[in-house]
Amino acid sequence: MERLGIERAPAEAPIAPEHVAPERAAPEGPAAEGRAAEGRAADDHTDTAPIVALRPAEPRVAARAVNATSDGDADDAEERSGERVGWAGVWRAARARRRVLRAEVRRFTARARRRRLGWTIALGSLLVLVVGSVGAAYSPLFAVEEISVEGTELLDAGAVASALEDQVGKPLPLVDDSAVKAALVGFPLVQSYTIEAHPPHDLVVRIVERTPVGVLQSDAGFTTVDAAGVALTTAGERPGGLPLIEVDGGTTSEAFLTVGEVLRALPEELRSSVTSATATTAEDVSLLLGEDGPQVIWGSADRSPYKALVLQKALGGALAENATVYDVSAPDTIIVR
Incomplete structure (x- = not known):
């Protein structure tokens, strides 16, 4: 950063004072005028003092340079x-x-x-x-130690548990579903099942049994069947509480499947009073109530729950005492004879 220097003006040399003579009072008159004229002429020829040149002082310049x-x-x-x-x-x-x-x-x-x-x-x-x-x-800490069977009515739960004994000792995650299925196939009453693991050691098998709807008579005896025609048990004597099913074409025919659907739609108290069910086609199902009771013309399996309700009301009506036939094939216009 540079500073701006301020230069000073050089000092002037002193000027000698000029002596000026005091003015005198001018005389009056002609004589005075003549003398004044002579004096002016003399002043015009007077020499002046020489003019001294002004120069800056050298020491001050040197000081300023320094x-x-x-x-x-x-x-x-x-x-x-x-x-x-x-x-x-x-x-x-x-x-x-x-x-x-x-x-x-x-x-x-x-x-x-x-x-x-x-x-x-x-x-x-x-x-x-x-x-x-x-x-x-997957360690023995969670191995199966007990098998419980639930949901059985007709089946022996102990027999089912014994059939699954080969699963005891296995870790719960390693229970073999295919082995369980193979063991339960031997029980026709088992319609479906589920397996539940209850740690640390319990295996629960829940059974849904098939519902028997009737019996079929053959040379081997009386075979209990469900609505799908699956044979459940066979005995030499007719089991009580189940109707005798008589159809054309066997358990795989449309007539049998329709009869099975109708019997499953009946309430338990009404189904227990049916002694026989017959059909030649899927449209002419007939039921017999009691040993020699009235006949029920059912028709097809359409609206079976509603037909069952109408039949129950008709059986409790005033005409039930002497009625021999109940036609509920058209449930909106039931016919009692």
């Missing part, structure tokens, strides 16, 4: 000092900025490290839990 030189050196020194101070400030600012950046990087790195550590611990714990659970489930 002062200017000193001021320039001071400016240069101050500029160099300013440059040194400026570079030092920049270096200190850069160093402070680097320290701040390093501190931020360390703080961010520590936070990220803590976050990764938390995730690692959580995932590790979850992995240990999963592996431990799977390992325990």
Whole structure:
């Protein structure tokens, strides 16, 4: 940075004072006028003093030069000092900025490290839990020790459990479904089943039994069947409480399937009073109530629940005492004879 020096004007040399004679009172009259004229003529020829040239004083110029030189050196020194101070400030600012950046990087790195550590611990714990659970489930700690059979009425639950004894000792997740199915196929009354594992040692088998709807008479005896025609049991004597089914075409015919559907739609108290069911086609189902009771013309299996309701009301009506035939094939217009 340079300073602007202010130059001073050179000092002028002193000017010698000029002596001026005092003016005298002018005489009056002709004589005075003549003398004045002579005096003016004489003044015109008077010599003047020489004019001295004005020069700047040499010592003062030298002093100003010295002062200017000193001021320039001071400016240069101050500029160099300013440059040194400026570079030092920049270096200190850069160093402070680097320290701040390093501190931020360390703080961010520590936070990220803590976050990764938390995730690692959580995932590790979850992995240990999963592996431990799977390992325990497939270990003898969860082996089958007891088999329970539920939902049986006609079946012997003990016999079913005995058929599944080969599953005892196996871990619950390793129970063989195909082996269970093969064991239950030997029980015709089993319509469906489900298996439930109750840790740590219980295996529960829930059975849905087939519903017997009637019996078929053959040379082998009386065979109890369900609505699908599946043979459930065979005995030499006719079982009580089930109607005798007489159809054309066997258990695979449309007539038999229609009779089975009609019998399943009957309420339990009404089905127990049916002694026989006959059909030649799917449209002419007939039922016999009691040994020699009234005949019920049912027709097809359409609207069977509604037909059963209408029949129950008719059996409790005033005409039931002497009625021999109930025609409910058209349930909206029942005919009683």
